[in-house]
Amino acid sequence: MAQTRAFVDDGAGVPANADADDPAIWVHPRVAERSVVLGALKEGGLAAFDLKGRTLGLYPAPAAPTPDAKPGRFNNVDVLSKVLVGGRARDLAFVSDRGRDRIRVYEVDGRGSAAGASVVRDVTDPAARPVFSASEAEVDEQHTAYGLASGFVGRTPVVVTNRRSETRVALLHVVPAAGGSVGTRVVSTVDLPRQFTLPDGTTWTPCGEPGEGPQPEGMVVDSAHGVLYAAQEDVGIWRIPLQADGFGPPVLIDRVRSYGVPQTYDPETEECSVSGIDPGYGGRHLTADAEGLTVGDGYLLASSQGDSRFVAYERTGRNRYAGTFTVGAGRGNDSVEHSDGAQVVTADLGGEFRRGLLVVHDGERRPASGDLPTTGFSYVSWGDVLKTVD
Secondary structure, eight states, X not given: OEEOOXXXXXXXXXXXTBOOOXXXXXXXXXXXXXXXXXXXXXXXXXXXXXXXXXXXXXXXXXXXXXXXXXXXXXXXXXXXXXXXXXXXXXXXXXXXXXXXXXXXXXXXXXXHHHHSSOSEEEOBXXXXXXXXXXXXXXXXXXXXEEEEEEEEETTEEEEEEEETTSOEEEEEEEEEOGGGOEEEXXXXXXXXXXXXXXXXXXXXXXXXXXXXXOOEEEEEEETTTTEEXXXXXXXXXXXXXXXXXXXXXXXXXXXXXXXXXXXXXXXXXXEEEEOSOOOSOSOSSBOSOEEEEEEETTEXXXXXXXXXXXXXXXXXXXXXXXXXXXXXXXXXXXOOOSOXXXXXXXXXXXXXXXXXXXXXXXXXXXXXXXTEEEEEEEEEEHHHHHHHHO
16 A cells, blocks of 8 residues: 655645545556556646655646636546547546636656656647536636546547536547647537435435535446446436447436435535435445546445445446445555545556556545645555455
8 A cells, every 4th residue: 555645725735726636547558567646636736646656747737817717627537548549549648627617638658657757748629618618707607527537438539527516427529639639529418317206206306505416526437338437426326328429328326325315505504414304215335425436347436435435336237236445544654534536457567556556535634734634645456455345
């Protein structure tokens, strides 16, 4: 087990306003030990780490285009290798910029993992348009690109993103752009439900701030089975068939424990509180929020953020429950709490990661930096995970 340095969400931090959220793993095609972990740091941009958790590079998010606009804010990241763009295969990292409602694209260069050069370079189409917003004024309302996943549907590389404070999920194609840059283009959308009919015939609406819907965030494309898994935070996990040009009908495969529980929003505390009897329609394994998703070997993993556990499901068939685990402290590393994103690769990366590597976001890195909370990323041997769920 290893971990990255801690990051502080404060203007005095380095980088400033860095709040770790979601990791991705790029596997070096020739020297596995030089593989790279990328991490989204919100306004702190994007970070690159080696397999010991050491920082290789920091890449800032875009500045606000005008004094009144929002700056870039990197939420999720995913890596897709051997993407054919403009007649050339490229290893690309896709990032959801929730501050500017764009998908930003970085090309991964493995030389930077050993020689101190830049690990990634920004190849985003300079003419990239907002994903969901009709105008720059709407971008500033921040109902923007949020969660993100990438994969292949057959031979077609795709990016999937969802909309903050909404239930919409968008499918994008990867397209060549001017000067060797890379763009994305929305080809289809699907809306997850905002309300749910319970078994007793009543209607339940997940609680949230006025004007905000029950958003999804964590997602993963299971390229081997043509499926998108999406975690709707206060609801549960959806299994959505994925075609190159659209989505099939979503199926809810597991619910959070609080599914169906009446709640009321308190404007003074800006929080929801239980306001009725639990009708007993929730699931048994996930404590809201349902967050980061990843697939490896025969398993789908989900972050049960509310109780700092990870839940494993069978990857095919009925997605039956397979087990649960936590990431505890040890060998000088902190335990993992309130995890957002996760990524697993099953390739042999050498050393303690010969059976693969799971990287997870740690939402409560200890010790804190004075009065400021800190976050980071933790590395877990995939072989150790398999011992708990096989």
